Amino acid sequence: MKNWKNKFIEFILNKRILIFGDFILKSNRKSPYFFNMSLFSTGEDLKKIGKFYAQTLVNLNIEFDVLFGIAYKGIPILISTILALKNDFNINKPYSFNRKEIKTYGEKGETVGHKIQGKIVLIDDIITAGTAIKNAINIINKNKDSKISNILVAIDRKESGTTKLSAKKEIEKKYLCQISSIIDINDIILYLKNKNIMKKQLKILIQHQEKNFL
Template identity: 50%
Template sequence: MHWKKEFIDFSFKKKALQFGTFKLKSGRTSPYFFNSGLLSTGKDITKIGLFYAHSIMNSKIDFDMLFGPAYKGIPIVVATTIALKNHYNLNVSYAFNRKEKKKYGEKGNLIGTDIYRKNIIILDDVITSGTAIHHSMKIIEEQQANIAAIFVLLDRQEKGQRNLSTIRHISNNNSYKIISIITIEDLIAYLLEDSKLNKHIPDLIKYCKKYGIQ
């Protein structure tokens, strides 16, 4: 879809997508890195919300509300609900978690609409092996809610608690669908058409052979 090329163009322009040597949270050394934190202007986050909104509507997945994991998922989930209302006239609610449980006032570790027994889409920026997303799954599971799907900007498609198109929850052994704006495969296809950037392809292919989902 045209969103893929548009998103990669946008990410390179904002230097959110870079090539080099990067140590990931997983401990792996990667030849590329995506930092959604650099997409931090009003125009940037509006555009990001629209990418997610288009992807959600195109998926035709049934859902009640959106959930954004702290911290990067918070602006994403807010921007996406705005985009869904402005471009699709769909008025959905959202929630996000605190990193630490609040010990005063209303207490709790969730902000926004009650997620109890709701049908929820999780929005996050990047998924690698799937380890980080399990915290959000646990929160949703504790509220007896259902995960309709997980939407991300970039799926690095790496080995972990998942296979190519799903992520498996460790505790309940259920598999949940992952939908991404782009994957590492989309990025390589993009580089093939760019004479200035295609020099990075061998490093990406080598990394994928070592850590990628076969």
């Protein structure tokens, strides 16, 4: 596993982003664990997470014209990524994000920022069943002069979609795009095994993964 992936796992563990209990996810599924990304709540947190997203874009050599963030959690991640690309890699790119509700006054519209055109990289925090991602794709696809080149998330839970395929593969197949992640759940499992830590929590992750998902 690459060192920057290990650093990201250490980051989320130190911030206690990964928590355990009984949770109902946005996909309406039950889960014994949850990634509480809202705990990235300081300037330093956003600076770090933006660097991780930017580093992933650069490492994977992902080409794009516009970064697009999904409201609401995807917006601060989007802005921090745009700033990290400029400040750390001298890559200056425009951004756009969607509104939860379409604005009916002023300039109106359902997006904020740069015009959605060219190759689009969609930014979000977690992929589970891909519900929020699918909604954002529908917004982008309304623009005939744009195409999604990649979807970048922090963590892929590697869960099943609505078919026998994983949510990731299901979206890639339907929308003809690629989904990338900084890490996935198997990276976390491997990290905990190698460090020989959080043995109780590790068991929960493994059992949930083996029983329910791909």
